[in-house]
Amino acid sequence: GAGVSQSPSNKVTEKGKDVELRCDPISGHTALYWYRQSLGQGLEFLIYFQGNSAPDKSGLPSDRFSAERTGGSVSTLTIQRTQQEDSAVYLCASSLVRLAGNEQFFGPGTRLTVL
Amino acid sequence: RKEVEQDPGPFNVPEGATVAFNCTYSNSASQSFFWYRQDCRKEPKLLMSVYSSGNEDGRFTAQLNRASQYISLLIRDSKLSDSATYLCVVNNFNKFYFGSGTKLNVKP
Numbered sequence: 001g002a003g004v005s006q007s008p009s010n011k012v013t014e015k016g017k018d019v020e021l022r023c024d025p026i027s028g029h030t031a032l033y034w035y036r037q038s039l040g041q042g043l044e045f046l047i048y049f050q051g052n053s054a055p056d057k058s059g060l061p062s063d064r065f066s067a068e069r070t071g072g073s074v075s076t077l078t079i080q081r082t083q084q085e086d087s088a089v090y091l092c093a094s095s096l097v098r099l100a101g102n103e104q105f106f107g108p109g110t111r112l113t114v115l
Numbered sequence: 116r117k118e119v120e121q122d123p124g125p126f127n128v129p130e131g132a133t134v135a136f137n138c139t140y141s142n143s144a145s146q147s148f149f150w151y152r153q154d155c156r157k158e159p160k161l162l163m164s165v166y167s168s169g170n171e172d173g174r175f176t177a178q179l180n181r182a183s184q185y186i187s188l189l190i191r192d193s194k195l196s197d198s199a200t201y202l203c204v205v206n207n208f209n210k211f212y213f214g215s216g217t218k219l220n221v222k223p
Binding site for chain 1: 119157158159160161202213214215
């Protein structure tokens with residue numbers, strides 16, 4: 001079956017521009033997570049959704065970052081006024097339910113480069 | 116202090132060798148633990164969950180030591196295809212914390 005998909009796969013933008021990153025989770029997965037991974041680093045947790053709500057937004061690095069999820073499915077991560085330090089791979093993951101022991105399935109990521 | 120710490124390696128081992136990685140975590144209330152594998156420029160994929168009693172999956176054995184707050188991964192009879200970065204993952208109240216990974220290179 002289809003896995004988690006993300007678009008675009010690569011995004012190059014100029015400093016100060018806004019970008020939108022999209023995630024399509026596995027159908028039926030109620031939990032959705034956003035992470036970012038800088039070169040050679042581990043994954044940094046950004047935010048998770050249970051259904052359409054995000055109970056904890058404390059992982060978002062600044063108020064330039066926002067995320068939403070609609071219809072319990074697709075999620076969009078928006079970065080406003082991008083900075084060079086935002087350059088990273090943004091990974092989305094979904095899991096069947098929001099349980100501590102549940103496996104997360106990752107999408108291939110969006111590689112964001114801010115010039 | 117980071118939530119999860121790992122030795123970045125790389126661990127360079129010959130085929131057939133046994134290799135072990137450790138990972139420490141800072142929050143004693145952490146609830147669940149995992150090892151993920153990440154190939155170069157690919158997304159992470161679950162290798163195995165780590166249970167309190169320890170668990171084995173083929174050539175892979177995972178152990179959890181709650182008293183000392185570390186988890187381990189043992190790989191026996193290493194294959195060339197085991198070359199990857201191994202990420203230690205800890206769950207605290209539905210937030211997942213990833214270590215920066217341990218790189219393994221298995222050489223012919």
